[in-house]
Amino acid sequence: MTINPYHDKRLQWVAYAIFFALLALVPILLDDAFLLNQLSTFGVYGILALSLSLCWGFGGILNLGQGIAFGLGAYGMAMTMQMQSQDIDTNPIPPFMLNNALESLPMIWEPFWNTGTGIFLAVAIPTLYCLIFGALMFQARVSGPFFAIMTLAMLSAFYTVFIDLQPYTNGVNGISPPMPLEVGSLVVDPYSTTSYWIVYAVLLLSTVVAKLLTQSKFGLIVRAQNNDPERVRFLGYNVAVYETLIYAISGCMAALAGMCFTFLTQYVSPSQFDVGFSISIVIWAAIGGRGSLLWAIMGAFIVQGAQSYLGDEFLNTWILILGFFFILVVRFLPGGLAGLVELILGKLPNMSKQQKSPGEKPVDKASLKEA
Amino acid sequence: MAGVLEIQNLQKNFDAVKVINDFSMDVIELTLCCLVGPNGAGKTTTMDLITGRQKPTSGSVTFRGHVITGENEQMIARRGLGRKFQIPAVFRELTVRQNLEVAYSHEVNALKNIFSFSSRQCDARIDEVAEQVGLQERLAVIAGTLSHGETQWLEIGMVLMQDPALLLLDEPVAGMTEQEIEKTADILNTMKKTKTLIVVEHDMGFVREIADIVTVMHMGSLLAQGTIQEIETNQQVRDVYLGTEDH
Ligand SMILES: Nc1ncnc2c1ncn2[C@@H]1O[C@H](COP(=O)(O)OP(=O)(O)O)[C@@H](O)[C@H]1O
Numbered sequence A: 001m002t003i004n005p006y007h008d009k010r011l012q013w014v015a016y017a018i019f020f021a022l023l024a025l026v027p028i029l030l031d032d033a034f035l036l037n038q039l040s041t042f043g044v045y046g047i048l049a050l051s052l053s054l055c056w057g058f059g060g061i062l063n064l065g066q067g068i069a070f071g072l073g074a075y076g077m078a079m080t081m082q083m084q085s086q087d088i089d090t091n092p093i094p095p096f097m098l099n100n101a102l103e104s105l106p107m108i109w110e111p112f113w114n115t116g117t118g119i120f121l122a123v124a125i126p127t128l129y130c131l132i133f134g135a136l137m138f139q140a141r142v143s144g145p146f147f148a149i150m151t152l153a154m155l156s157a158f159y160t161v162f163i164d165l166q167p168y169t170n171g172v173n174g175i176s177p178p179m180p181l182e183v184g185s186l187v188v189d190p191y192s193t194t195s196y197w198i199v200y201a202v203l204l205l206s207t208v209v210a211k212l213l214t215q216s217k218f219g220l221i222v223r224a225q226n227n228d229p230e231r232v233r234f235l236g237y238n239v240a241v242y243e244t245l246i247y248a249i250s251g252c253m254a255a256l257a258g259m260c261f262t263f264l265t266q267y268v269s270p271s272q273f274d275v276g277f278s279i280s281i282v283i284w285a286a287i288g289g290r291g292s293l294l295w296a297i298m299g300a301f302i303v304q305g306a307q308s309y310l311g312d313e314f315l316n317t318w319i320l321i322l323g324f325f326f327i328l329v330v331r332f333l334p335g336g337l338a339g340l341v342e343l344i345l346g347k348l349p350n351m352s353k354q355q356k357s358p359g360e361k362p363v364d365k366a367s368l369k370e371a
Numbered sequence B: 001m002a003g004v005l006e007i008q009n010l011q012k013n014f015d016a017v018k019v020i021n022d023f024s025m026d027v028i029e030l031t032l033c034c035l036v037g038p039n040g041a042g043k044t045t046t047m048d049l050i051t052g053r054q055k056p057t058s059g060s061v062t063f064r065g066h067v068i069t070g071e072n073e074q075m076i077a078r079r080g081l082g083r084k085f086q087i088p089a090v091f092r093e094l095t096v097r098q099n100l101e102v103a104y105s106h107e108v109n110a111l112k113n114i115f116s117f118s119s120r121q122c123d124a125r126i127d128e129v130a131e132q133v134g135l136q137e138r139l140a141v142i143a144g145t146l147s148h149g150e151t152q153w154l155e156i157g158m159v160l161m162q163d164p165a166l167l168l169l170d171e172p173v174a175g176m177t178e179q180e181i182e183k184t185a186d187i188l189n190t191m192k193k194t195k196t197l198i199v200v201e202h203d204m205g206f207v208r209e210i211a212d213i214v215t216v217m218h219m220g221s222l223l224a225q226g227t228i229q230e231i232e233t234n235q236q237v238r239d240v241y242l243g244t245e246d247h
């Protein structure tokens, strides 16, 4: 058996290190604030793709509603930022509420007076939601396409609720906090290197956590249950607990991404819960390679980058082009770009050595999940 | 001697069909009991009922003094019951080593397993078990590429990693060559020194090599129980086997 460098654990860490070193150079080499802000948003998409790769690529749990955790995190951050511009004595109620004839600040907004509490809730609520929803579904052994459809249904429910609760959420108009986020004495200006570094730190932290998770015993059991959940149960593990946890950890990362998104755009709206957006996350992960954390992130960069620069030229056909590539990947390259790289790296050392037996597949699904 | 497993008046209906019909049986500690019977006799269903994969219509299963009927699969597994499936169930996308690692289920707590990266006890146990089932050279191989016999041994190895008190093996030599069967008999004969086993098997030659006690099932009920000599001379058993057995 020849060893594919793609599967070398040490080389994998090296690849991650190079990737993050390159990302760290961006704010040093770049002095275009607008572009920096855009690249920071790509970082947010990267976190989302990574979170989905963890849940779907490793755990086999297809989540078509990753926008829920993302949106809840984004709204939590928007509420926190909005309250930073209100004054408890002179001006306690956000303007849009006054327009909606609210006379006092709603109860659920109260905790967001405090920035620390607000930030905590912005990540805790979506994570808790994932824990509860996941536990309900997985205990009942809802899995595969049935689970995917349930997440989609919940996503639509959130979309509708956030539009309908106009006085509390400003409906379709969304919330646009007038001032950038302030944490203590730090002002998180969306067009500054500060916000870039925060996104960078969240992406780096999420990646390291995800990578360690996949290499732990927990990660191994998650992969095993993706293979055959029944067998795992007969070994004494409660599969539902493992599924719920990986789903919630993934949701927690998406919530962090949502929070970053809000301070980068100073705006949040129900479009975060749009079905199309959650599907895009799936497409990023699929094109990059859902079995590889790093390539899922790259998938988000590549697809969103292409959309920003080519999307203008192919304005109306962009979605068709994307759909075409998605089908291409699903049909011919189930491992995404990661699978392609694995294939190429696998061929390299074989050039000098003997030919493989013709029946042997150069890539097997299992090895994809190593990366 | 103590009965590790007591099955009492077990009954299982699928719709109107009585698949298991008033079946009772006792398994004694540190014995190897062979469960034999023609195809469709209800052997696999009995295993499903013991291990919690199916719920009995009535009757009870007691393991080491605890009634386990009604408990779910993972609870029963944690009590010390390991199972090998009739259709070999290994994690085909994982390596042999990883399969054994997953099966080392001494710690089932998910939160604790998040912080567990490698365990010396587990590695030591993997070496032991791999040697016992003869897979020490194959640890790095993806399980999906193993031969049929090797897959069967891997699954036996997985049950061993679990370190249960009672092992249920459903047709462990199905599809094996003569030499492979020979080797499996050796493995089982070593295992029964420290474990209690129930082995489902058709092959009377194999049963003769391993069994302490033979239980014969027919149409969901107990037909006979005894030593291999008693069973082989039992007229009722002969009738059933000669009447329905197709090999
Ligand atoms: N889920 C099921 N629904 C209906 N009938 C079943 C089911 N599972 C098993 N049976 C029937 O129960 C009988 C016993 O099956 P099984 O326990 O697999 O036999 P054995 O393992 O002894 O060959 C067979 O007649 C089979 O058709």
Ligand SMILES: [Mg+2]
Residues within 6 Å of the ligand: B043, B044, B045, B086
């Ligand atoms: Mg059977």
